[in-house]
Amino acid sequence: MTERHRQDDARHLPGQGDLRRLRVAIDGPAGAGKGTVARGLAERLGYLLVDTGAIYRAVALAVHRVGLAWDDSGAIGTLAEDLASGGRIALERGGPGAPPDSTDARAAHDARAAHTASDAGATDAGSADGPAHSSVGGSGMRVLLDGEDISSAIRAPEISLGASRVSAIPAVRKALLAMQRQAGAGGGVVLEGRDIGTVVFPDAEVKFYLTAPAEIRAKRRYDELVARGITVSFEATLSDVLRRDKADSERAVAPLRKADDAILVDSGHRSPQEIIDEMATLVEIRARGA
Numbered sequence: 001m002t003e004r005h006r007q008d009d010a011r012h013l014p015g016q017g018d019l020r021r022l023r024v025a026i027d028g029p030a031g032a033g034k035g036t037v038a039r040g041l042a043e044r045l046g047y048l049l050v051d052t053g054a055i056y057r058a059v060a061l062a063v064h065r066v067g068l069a070w071d072d073s074g075a076i077g078t079l080a081e082d083l084a085s086g087g088r089i090a091l092e093r094g095g096p097g098a099p100p101d102s103t104d105a106r107a108a109h110d111a112r113a114a115h116t117a118s119d120a121g122a123t124d125a126g127s128a129d130g131p132a133h134s135s136v137g138g139s140g141m142r143v144l145l146d147g148e149d150i151s152s153a154i155r156a157p158e159i160s161l162g163a164s165r166v167s168a169i170p171a172v173r174k175a176l177l178a179m180q181r182q183a184g185a186g187g188g189v190v191l192e193g194r195d196i197g198t199v200v201f202p203d204a205e206v207k208f209y210l211t212a213p214a215e216i217r218a219k220r221r222y223d224e225l226v227a228r229g230i231t232v233s234f235e236a237t238l239s240d241v242l243r244r245d246k247a248d249s250e251r252a253v254a255p256l257r258k259a260d261d262a263i264l265v266d267s268g269h270r271s272p273q274e275i276i277d278e279m280a281t282l283v284e285i286r287a288r289g290a
C-alpha cells in the first residue's frame, strides 16, 4: 500500500475527521501479548501493523539456513545487511488459505523501491479492504524470505533463541533500523518490538510497555507452540522465556527497557480486548491533539 493510498483511506474512514495518524510503539518482553494486542489495536484504529520481531526472526532463519554459527557476528551482520538492502525480507497481510500478495522477491523489492515506507516490512491491519485475518503468527501477517512464506518456520523454538542471539549484534540492529523507520515514517502505524519507543521511534506519539509475570508469559507461549503442533515441555518453554528476557534486557545495544514516557500495561490478568480498548481510547485522545 502506498502512502497516497493510506491517506485516501484515512480520508474515507467515517468519523475520523481530521484525526492525526500517529506512531504507536508497543514494546515488552516475549509472551506479554504484544502480537495480539498490536494486531487488535491496529485493526481498531485502521493503522498499519509492523511486527519488528518477525524481521529479526527472518534474519535468524536465514542464518540457520546458511549454516552460520550463532556467534559468527561478522558474517551474520553482513548477511543482515544483504537481506535488508536487497529487500529480501517482506511482511505482508495474511489471510486464511490465501497466497501471499507477492511471492516474488524481486517484485517485492521493486515495489518497495517504488512505494517506500509502508511496504518495507509493514502489513495493513485495517484498510478499507477489511482487517487482516491470518492463520499465521501472533501478529496476523505473512513473513516472506526471498518470496517464500516463512511465517511458521520463524516461530520454531530454536529460531526464537536464534533471533535473540542475532538481535544482540550491533550490525544486525543497524541493518534493520532503516527498514523499521521507513515502515513507520508516514504515521498511522502500530509498531511492535523491544526498542521501538527507545531507539526506533523515540519520538513516537504514543508508547506502551506491555508486560506480565514470566510464568504467565511462558504458559501463553507454550499453548501457542502446542497449538502449532510443536512438541515442547512447559519447563523448557519457561526456561527459554527467562533466557530470552535476560539476553534481551542485558545486551549492550538497544536493550529491552521501558521508555521513560511509555505507559506501563500489565497483561497478566486482563483480556486482550480490555487492553486494546484502553489503548485505543488513549490513542484516539492523543490523535485529537489532547
Ligand code: DC
Pocket: 030, 052, 053, 054, 056, 057, 160, 163, 164, 165, 167, 168, 192, 193, 194, 195, 196, 244, 248
Ligand atoms: O517479539 P519476538 O519474540 O518475535 O522477537 C524475536 C526476537 O527479536 C526477540 O528475542 C528480541 C528481538 N527483537 C529485538 O531485539 N528488537 C525488536 N524491536 C524486536 C525483536
